[in-house]
Amino acid sequence: MSEAKLTDVDPSSPEGGAKPVKGPAKRRNKRQPDEVLANVMAAATAAFTRDGFKGARMRSIAADAGITIQLLIYHVKTKERLWELVMERILTEYQQFHQSRAETIGATSAAERLRQLISDIVLFQSKHPELHRIMTQEGMQPSPRLSWLSERFTRANYDEFLDVAGQAQREGAIRADLGLPRLWYAIIGIAAVPFSVAAEYEYLTGKNPFSAGEIKRSIELIEHMVFGG
Incomplete structure (x- = not known):
């Protein structure tokens, strides 16, 4: 979705709403692309969290975002792509948050890095409870969305955990008999x-x-569950 394209448009345009509105109406109603994009993302996130992918309706998302359905479809094309944009935004934010914390804390041992990873997960989930709600719905059965999500984001997070926790086991910081995938x-x-x-x-x-x-x-x-003591 191009932020620069998400401007007020004429919903009667034959191109699905791509024609700019002219005259006083445009000056009166025009909003900045960043504002429109933020409204779309907020409305879509709320819909996917509340209703799941199948239950979410593009028309309702457009109405909640304050734009026409024609404009939403013109730029996003499909509900699948809108869902991807929502998840990209949330999980890219997590990656940036986690990376910035790692650079700030500068953890050296595997145990320290594991503690930092645990803290990052809890803190981010507290800021984005919608993430777990959406992930729970998507993880219940195989789907193209689950495959896309796993290969783009969640596999990397899972592999990082296995690597860091495995090193912590070898250091003797956590029990050797802990099954890391279940952990x-x-x-x-x-x-x-x-x-x-x-x-x-x-x-x-x-x-x-x-x-x-x-x-x-x-x-x-x-931390008590993982490290004991």
Whole structure:
């Protein structure tokens, strides 16, 4: 999606809404491309989180974003591509966040890098609870979206964890009998579920999972599970 193309248009245009609006209406209604793109991404993320891929409707997303369905389809083409754009935006943000934290912290041993990875996962999930909600829906059955997501993003995250945790095992920092693939999913569960089901968590525990104290306790729980002590 080209940000520069997401401007107000004439929805009656035969090109699907690509013709610029002229005259006073354009001056009155024109919005910046960045604003329109942000609105589209917010509306699409909410729809895919709430309704899943199958339940999300392009027309509703366009309406929530404040644009015409013709404009949305003209630039995005398909719901599949819009879903990819949403996931690219979230997971690229995670990669940048994780990389910047690694450069700042400068962890040296595998154990230190594993602790940093655990902390990054919890912190990012707290900022983007929609990620786990969408991933849970997509992970329930094979699909082209799951394959695309795995090969573009999640396999790299999984492989990084196996590498760092494997080194930590060889260093003796974590138990040698821990099954690392299962440990990965245990960490993801503890890190993400409190935020994904935040209303239930707060109702039963009386605590806000997004509070600094609860986030810290989630990190500490995972570290205790992984490192013991």
